[in-house]
Amino acid sequence: MPKREFTKDHIKQSIIGKLQRYYGKTLQEATPYQRYYAVASTLRDQIMDKWIISRERDQQLGGKRVYYLCIEFLLGRAMYNNALNLLATQPYTQALTELEISWQDIMYEEPEPGLGNGGLGRLAACFMDSLATLDLPAMGATIRYEYGLFRQKLSQGQQVELPDDWLQNGNVWEIARVEDLVEVHFEGRVVQSVKDGRDVYSLVDYRTVEAVPYDMPALGYGNDRVNTLRTWRARSKQSLDLSAFSNGDYVAASKEQDLANVISKVLYPEDNHYEGKTLRLCQHYFLVSATLQCALKDFEARHGKDYRLLPDKVVFHINDTHPALAIPELMRLLMDEKGLGWDEAQAITNRCMAYTNHTIMAEALERWPKELMRRQLPRIYMILEEMNRRLCEKLWDRFPGQWDRIAHMAILAYDMVHMANLCVSQSFCINGVSQLHGDIIKNETFHDYGITTPRKFTAITNGVTHRRWLMACNPRLAELITASIGDAWTTQPERLSDLLPFRDDAAFREQFALIKRQNKDVFNRFLTRRQDMQVDPAFMFDVQVKRLHEYKRQLLNALHIHVLYNRIMDDPGFTMPPRVFIFGAKASRGYHKAKMIIRYILALSRLIDASPRARKMLRILFVENWNVSAAEALIPASDLSEQISTAGKEASGTGNMKLMMNGAVTIGTLDGANVEIAQAVGPDNIYLFGMTAEEVSAKYREGTYAPIHFFERNTEIRRALSQMIDGTLFPDNPAMVQILYHDLLFGSGGSNPDNYFVLKDFGSYAQAQADISRDYQDQDLWLRKAITNTALSGFFSTDRTIAQYNELVWKLK
Ligand code: 26Q
Numbered sequence: 084m085p086k087r088e089f090t091k092d093h094i095k096q097s098i099i100g101k102l103q104r105y106y107g108k109t110l111q112e113a114t115p116y117q118r119y120y121a122v123a124s125t126l127r128d129q130i131m132d133k134w135i136i137s138r139e140r141d142q143q144l145g146g147k148r149v150y151y152l153c154i155e156f157l158l159g160r161a162m163y164n165n166a167l168n169l170l171a172t173q174p175y176t177q178a179l180t181e182l183e184i185s186w187q188d189i190m191y192e193e194p195e196p197g198l199g200n201g202g203l204g205r206l207a208a209c210f211m212d213s214l215a216t217l218d219l220p221a222m223g224a225t226i227r228y229e230y231g232l233f234r235q236k237l238s239q240g241q242q243v244e245l246p247d248d249w250l251q252n253g254n255v256w257e258i259a260r261v262e263d264l265v266e267v268h269f270e271g272r273v274v275q276s277v278k279d280g281r282d283v284y285s286l287v288d289y290r291t292v293e294a295v296p297y298d299m300p301a302l303g304y305g306n307d308r309v310n311t312l313r314t315w316r317a318r319s320k321q322s323l324d325l326s327a328f329s330n331g332d333y334v335a336a337s338k339e340q341d342l343a344n345v346i347s348k349v350l351y352p353e354d355n356h357y358e359g360k361t362l363r364l365c366q367h368y369f370l371v372s373a374t375l376q377c378a379l380k381d382f383e384a385r386h387g388k389d390y391r392l393l394p395d396k397v398v399f400h401i402n403d404t405h406p407a408l409a410i411p412e413l414m415r416l417l418m419d420e421k422g423l424g425w426d427e428a429q430a431i432t433n434r435c436m437a438y439t440n441h442t443i444m445a446e447a448l449e450r451w452p453k454e455l456m457r458r459q460l461p462r463i464y465m466i467l468e469e470m471n472r473r474l475c476e477k478l479w480d481r482f483p484g485q486w487d488r489i490a491h492m493a494i495l496a497y498d499m500v501h502m503a504n505l506c507v508s509q510s511f512c513i514n515g516v517s518q519l520h521g522d523i524i525k526n527e528t529f530h531d532y533g534i535t536t537p538r539k540f541t542a543i544t545n546g547v548t549h550r551r552w553l554m555a556c557n558p559r560l561a562e563l564i565t566a567s568i569g570d571a572w573t574t575q576p577e578r579l580s581d582l583l584p585f586r587d588d589a590a591f592r593e594q595f596a597l598i599k600r601q602n603k604d605v606f607n608r609f610l611t612r613r614q615d616m617q618v619d620p621a622f623m624f625d626v627q628v629k630r631l632h633e634y635k636r637q638l639l640n641a642l643h644i645h646v647l648y649n650r651i652m653d654d655p656g657f658t659m660p661p662r663v664f665i666f667g668a669k670a671s672r673g674y675h676k677a678k679m680i681i682r683y684i685l686a687l688s689r690l691i692d693a694s695p696r697a698r699k700m701l702r703i704l705f706v707e708n709w710n711v712s713a714a715e716a717l718i719p720a721s722d723l724s725e726q727i728s729t730a731g732k733e734a735s736g737t738g739n740m741k742l743m744m745n746g747a748v749t750i751g752t753l754d755g756a757n758v759e760i761a762q763a764v765g766p767d768n769i770y771l772f773g774m775t776a777e778e779v780s781a782k783y784r785e786g787t788y789a790p791i792h793f794f795e796r797n798t799e800i801r802r803a804l805s806q807m808i809d810g811t812l813f814p815d816n817p818a819m820v821q822i823l824y825h826d827l828l829f830g831s832g833g834s835n836p837d838n839y840f841v842l843k844d845f846g847s848y849a850q851a852q853a854d855i856s857r858d859y860q861d862q863d864l865w866l867r868k869a870i871t872n873t874a875l876s877g878f879f880s881t882d883r884t885i886a887q888y889n890e891l892v893w894k895l896k
Pocket residue numbers: 200201202203204206351353354355356357358363403405441442447448449516545733734735736737755
């Protein structure tokens with residue numbers, strides 16, 4: 084099929100033509116949204132041509148493909164990135180200029196798909212970019228949530244959640260593939276029969292939900308590959324069960340509809356936290372059952388019915404435990420639908436499944452009451468029981484008599500289904516997302532499996548796509564880099580290290596500084612639009628942007644700001660280079676302490692603003708509704724990157740990488756990928772502080788930590804904490820954030836006091852911050868550090884991550 088041409092003139096014609104045909108409007112009459120739509124659908128035409136060719140080529144080649152299963156994909160806007168990956172930003176920019184449209188004006192018209200909470204979902208989106216760019220055959224699979232992560236408003240000193248109705252005007256990038264619809268079955272009961280001398284199991288009296296795929300293209304950069312992100316929408320099979328309806332049983336008639344109508348309704352807003360909601364379990368099964376059915380159909384179409392070939396042609400990547408039911412679902416399909424026996428089905432399944440763990444936070448461990456599982460998914464539960472029986476038999480041979488150990492490793496124990504044990508025991512690969520995290524899951528979290536199957540464990544450090552997180556969001560810096568070292572870095576990110584010699588080039592440093600300053604102005608325009616605010620671009624931008632979680636320790640940052648404020652107020656001679664502390668963070672709806680931390684930060688901000696002297700050198704900005712677009716606007720303008728989690732808690736972190744890439748220097752603990760960032764840039768180009776992961780573990784074991792001592796001995800801590808509850812911050816309700824105070828000193832709800840060692844690490848954190856204030860005044864020194872960070876960020880591109888996954892795990896092509 085011939086590819087259509089997309090020169091500047093074609094693009095112009097296409098935009099004008101679409102406005103005419105879709106809206107009956109001229110360019111001048113069209114609204115900004117209509118203009119956006121016309122530009123985006125022109126890009127889509129260009130993508131469609133490639134998408135078809137790409138699919139046909141894969142069909143012919145018949146190679147292996149990966150299905151990347153993830154309950155979240157935090158995509159962000161697609162228009163500019165699609166133009167970038169088509170290598171078409173130039174003709175589009177020219178066309179738009181001649182039509183007097185600006186990217187900025189139409190970009191913000193694109194509805195933002197926020198189909199994720201944080202790191203897990205954003206990683207999946209970055210992976211799609213690198214998979215396609217490395218020309219690897221992959222399909223992403225997730226749920227098409229009608230409502231993404233809630234929109235956050237800050238109102239009267241607190242967070243308010245609003246629904247994210249992102250689909251209300253449709254989505255140009257998706258195509259409904261009604262022809263690929265499949266059914267997913269819930270509840271019912273299992274009946275056994277004998278066929279050809281074999282026991283056969285089938286589900287009857289089940290409830291049906293239809294899964295309709297909506298496909299979105301995932302383009303490679305500068306190549307011909309377009310992969311697919313398949314997003315599944317749930318809908319009911321019929322509008323109404325007419326027989327039940329005519330019998331007058333209206334409730335029964337609408338029952339099936341109810342489940343279907345809620346499954347893909349809304350993304351659960353919990354990050355790194357598990358709640359055992361039935362609907363959540365249904366979402367998980369809905370995603371994996373629909374995806375696996377379609378994967379097997381596709382396998383048969385390409386390779387026939389010999390399922391022994393499956394592991395050579397297909398690999399399913401399970402991200403965190405949410406899609407873990409892919410394991411029993413594949414067993415079910417192979418046995419109940421394809422007629423294989425247990426042993427054969429299990430051997431195939433074990434060779435098709437790879438698992439990445441993304442968190443070791445105990446409260447995120449996924450466990451389901453077995454009665455709930457049995458009721459919702461009877462056949463799946465039956466398979467899990469048999470799988471567990473066989474597993475425990477093997478474990479018994481290996482660890483005779485060690486009941487506790489076996490229970491700890493089992494899929495079913497104490498009336499619960501342990502999803503992590505399911506993944507670890509049934510996958511051929513168990514991956515950690517940084518070197519430290521890989522060690523922790525092998526030696527601590529899954530210690531016993533680390534002994535029995537050490538070779539299944541790998542650690543592949545996360546990354547971010549440098550095309551979105553440098554080329555697209557920081558075009559000025561990208562241009563400077565290309566002007567200095569050529570453009571090889573766009574597909575070989577390690578080549579960014581060619582920038583190192585430019586640290587010594589005064590003209591380069593000056594340009595680097597100028598771009599940072601310009602990016603602050605760009606951010607200010609964004610901020611005006613978003614929440615009608617401005618920050619002084621002469622200030623240092625000190626940013627902590629991530630989900631709000633106790634282990635991430637926004638509270639440590641806030642407490643330090645509080646102490647700085649007191650220093651300014653107490654000592655008329657105190658000065659520091661002006662800094663704005665920028666936060667962006669959503670707290671889960673029901674996470675009370677997290678919401679109190681937001682209140683505390685906002686109250687501090689008011690307190691500082693009330694003092695004309697303090698606000699000359701100290702400000703707080705809380706960016707409302709932190710999301711991908713906000714990150715794209717702020718990260719290029721940032722000077723300092725706060726990565727201050729309690730060591731051992733942050734599996735990897737990826738915001739740390741985005742900030743580093745854009746020349747922000749890190750202040751951080753030796754946690755997650757910070758460890759590797761520190762190794763890459765060396766001690767002179769990062770500010771490390773705090774306990775190590777081992778020290779943290781030891782402290783938990785000893786159980787002797789007494790934060791009250793820091794309160795008693797450190798007057799600055801004592802003063803700030805006291806002000807938290809004495810009316811200084813909340814004159815109308817001094818007890819507003821009392822829980823934070825109480826928690827730090829005495830613990831709450833049975834938890835240890837200061838469980839994340841905020842007070843213990845405070846001293847070394849404050850010292851590192853003082854070093855930063857000193858060093859920042861020497862702009863040349865600082866710029867060298869910043870440039871070093873950008874130059875050595877190439878390792879943290881997902882191009883490297885994906886290459887390693889392919890080499891060690893998937894083995895595609
Ligand atoms: C599980 C069961 C039921 C309900 C919710 C959950 C749940 C939801 C989200 C559990 C965990 C998550 C999210 C985890 C996550 O985002 N982890 C992050 O993954 C990143 C990519 O690997 C890492 O960089 C981060 O360090 C890690 O926190």
